[in-house]
Amino acid sequence: MPVSYAQKPLLGKLTLTSHLSAETGLHIGGGGENLDIGGLDKPVIRDPLTKYPYLPGSSIKGKLRSILERLLNKPLNRTGGSDTWRYESDDLADGFTEVERGQFVAYEGARTCQVSRLFGSTGGSKFWMPIETAREEGLFSDKNRTHTIQNQNCVQVSRGRNAPARLIIRDSHLVTESAEKLKQVDTGLYMTEWKFENGIDRVTAAANPRQLERVPAGSKFKFELVYTVEDASQAIEDLQNIAIALAILEDDALGGHGSRGYGKVRFQHFNFSYRSLAQYRQMTNTQGTSEIQPFQPIANTQELLENFGNLRNYIQRLLPGNES
Numbered sequence: 404m405p406v407s408y409a410q411k412p413l414l415g416k417l418t419l420t421s422h423l424s425a426e427t428g429l430h431i432g433g434g435g436e437n438l439d440i441g442g443l444d445k446p447v448i449r450d451p452l453t454k455y456p457y458l459p460g461s462s463i464k465g466k467l468r469s470i471l472e473r474l475l476n477k478p479l480n481r482t483g484g485s486d487t488w489r490y491e492s493d494d495l496a497d498g499f500t501e502v503e504r505g506q507f508v509a510y511e512g513a514r515t516c517q518v519s520r521l522f523g524s525t526g527g528s529k530f531w532m533p534i535e536t537a538r539e540e541g542l543f544s545d546k547n548r549t550h551t552i553q554n555q556n557c558v559q560v561s562r563g564r565n566a567p568a569r570l571i572i573r574d575s576h577l578v579t580e581s582a583e584k585l586k587q588v589d590t591g592l593y594m595t596e597w598k599f600e601n602g603i604d605r606v607t608a609a610a611n612p613r614q615l616e617r618v619p620a621g622s623k624f625k626f627e628l629v630y631t632v633e634d635a636s637q638a639i640e641d642l643q644n645i646a647i648a649l650a651i652l653e654d655d656a657l658g659g660h661g662s663r664g665y666g667k668v669r670f671q672h673f674n675f676s677y678r679s680l681a682q683y684r685q686m687t688n689t690q691g692t693s694e695i696q697p698f699q700p701i702a703n704t705q706e707l708l709e710n711f712g713n714l715r716n717y718i719q720r721l722l723p724g725n726e727s
Contacts, residue, residue: 407412411567414632414723415679417642423458423626427667428598428617431462431658444613445659447595455582456595456618458575458657463626466657467572467648468522474647477518480508481527492519494563496540499552500530506530507552513566521570521641526563534558540652569631569641575624585622592616599661617665626670635722639715644713650698650704675714677721 433448447456472490479488480500492513493500499507510530513519526607533555537543549558577585585594596619602611630645634636649670656666698717701707707714 412633413680414635415682415721416676417630417632417638417675417677417718418627419645419673419675420625420627420629420693421670421673422578423624424669424671425618425620425622425624425667426669427620427664428596429458429622429658429666429668430541430598430615430617430660431458443592443597443616445615445652447616447618450576454593455577455585456622457577458624460572460574462658463575464522464570464572466652466655467645468518470648470651471518471644474615474644474651474688478508478510480510490518491527492516492563492566493530494532494540494542494560495566496532496536497541498530498532498536498560499557500527509553513564517640517644519566520637521568521644523568524566526565528562530560530563531557532560549675558716569633570645571629571631573627573629575626578623581621581623585619588619595619615660627711632722638722642714642718643711646704646707646714650708653704669703671703674698674703675717677718679721679723698700 430445431448432445458625460656469489477490480493480502481487481489481491482502490510491666492510494512495514497510498510498512500510502508510516511519513524516524518524531550531552532540532542534549534557537560542560543558547561550557550559561601582594588594588596590596595616598615598617600613600615602613603609604611628645630638632641649700653667653669655661657668658666660666677698698714701710701714
């Protein structure tokens with residue numbers, strides 16, 4: 404595989420913060436310490452130092468990725484554990500995944516794929532690429548198998564190239580006010596609630612009770628994501644996809660058991676700020692300050708979508724080459 408010695412561009416960082424509110428009980432699981440009789444079957448994840456429940460950034464990011472995959476109608480070309488399937492770009496350039504022997508699914512290369520450039524992708528193994536593309540990318544080998552796929556002469560590539568994510572989603576921790584309220588909850592659990600459920604066998608009527616732990620409705624968390632601007636021509640499209648995915652998440656569910664009413668969330672009080680590479684450098688000459696230009700606060704996802712045109716203009720004005 405050819406080695407690229409070119410560094411990925413860094414043009415700036417756009418930060419979005421908001422409050423993430425649980426409107427119904429929410430469960431994101433953590434490893435149980437004990438399996439006591441009468442104890443919890445599924446505890447929530449907690450901060451090991453404070454013991455406060457929190458929302459892992461990986462859980463939020465994974466949910467947003469799955470939403471965007473469906474929004475863009477991406478094919479399921481990569482298998483995971485427990486017979487699960489997901490979408491991945493097998494390489495930076497377009498090609499074909501052999502999902503079963505002789506059955507091929509086209510994937511979009513991570514350079515242009517709206518999912519992979521935001522959330523990253525792990526290179527595939529033994530995928531296929533048009534011979535001409537493979538030569539241009541330095542991936543062609545006379546020793547590799549060739550095959551005609553969708554009327555294109557293709558070569559098998561042993562290993563694809565990874566694409567780092569542009570999007571960072573932080574762990575979401577409780578806001579101070581919400582944490583203080585949850586400390587007063589009297590359920591027998593610290594800052595959370597029990598949810599008792601019962602599976603009934605439709606033939607024998609035998610019961611299968613289980614006890615789940617949930618973060619109570621009304622809990623508020625500090626949400627933050629950071630988008631790395633690498634390509635000014637793609638930044639607006641990426642941010643629009645993020646905004647749409649956040650809105651869809653509100654009409655979906657975060658965490659487990661969403662079809663049973665868990666995990667309804669709401670985003671409120673959006674704040675945006677952008678810091679260019681020049682502004683980072685400026686900090687060394689201004690005693691630790693920089694001219695971060697915030698965008699006017701946005702109340703909720705409805706307003707975010709309705710006013711995305713103004714946000715787009717704000718971002719475009721700050722991108723390299725457009726600064727005023």
